[in-house]
Amino acid sequence: MAPRVMEVTNTEGEWVNRGERPIYESDWVNLVLADVMMPDGTQVDHHVVRMPNQAAGCVIVHDDHVLLLYRHRFITDTWGWEIPAGKIDPGETPAGAARRESIEESGWDPGELTPLCAFYPGNGLTDQQFHIFTSNSPTHIGAPADTNEATRIVWHDTDSLRALLVNGRISDGLSFAAVSFALATGAI
């Protein structure tokens, strides 16, 4: 870890990361404490969750309807509608992960994928990035291989999507942002 002296003067508004000390390391999540100099010269020790794997998801469109999975999340103890999504495995592309997760979780192969958007879900805490794609030519393969990810798989039209968003039935940030963005920009 870099010595905690105030040798950096930053008048450009950049927060300078002068080094990170590991707190906990694993294949799933890493927690570190970063030695940070803020623009006004204040030093802070800032927790950072560094994720070994980013995540990818897919807005699958078929006859002007979007495929959503209804599922439970134990961390928040909530139920809600989500697009197929999951962790990008080592060596996998974001699009490859989005396609694999769609097939595993829904039984639909999205086919050709188009990048829709990407964002950092919590850039004040973690470096994880979400990569979202769209598909307009899905193919039904069969029952989902992974039965843990959804209790219902339903196609929703855009009126239904707006209602689900407004009523808090899409509370998963990845899905909330992806569906909102797709509606806001005319992608669906």
Added chain:
Amino acid sequence: MAPRVMEVTNTEGEWVNRGERPIYESDWVNLVLADVMMPDGTQVDHHVVRMPNQAAGCVIVHDDHVLLLYRHRFITDTWGWEIPAGKIDPGETPAGAARRESIEESGWDPGELTPLCAFYPGNGLTDQQFHIFTSNSPTHIGAPADTNEATRIVWHDTDSLRALLVNGRISDGLSFAAVSFALATGAI
């Protein structure tokens, strides 16, 4: 921690959290390992980041323009446009935090706040929730008290907001979701 026996049979699709073991605790972030039974009976040890504080932000509208801050994020080493937002302090309401952060970061008091939406930014990892409000009657107070949070403070019309979203200039998930949702639902 609960004994790791398979006494729970769950046919309803719920992921059952049978107990959590702390890995790291602090006022800013807690990391635990949860003993989870998935719907098909598979047991997993699942990392969870439990946040002592949720976050709140505000879409401030004035003459059909939305206030955005241009700022650096050291965790992702990215620059982007964001709405005023931040941690909810102990004893503070989400709306109170959104108002305080707006004043501190932008110098604009949002005045009356209306709930816009709420979501979990990463429900596969953390229990943190984001609470977003809108304001249509902001008042300029003066220069921001916190000079670390923005290098530029600019009002954007809806065409500009869509362009920033599409071009990846709003990469902060909280802001990305809030602005997309507001556009998708006609709130702005």
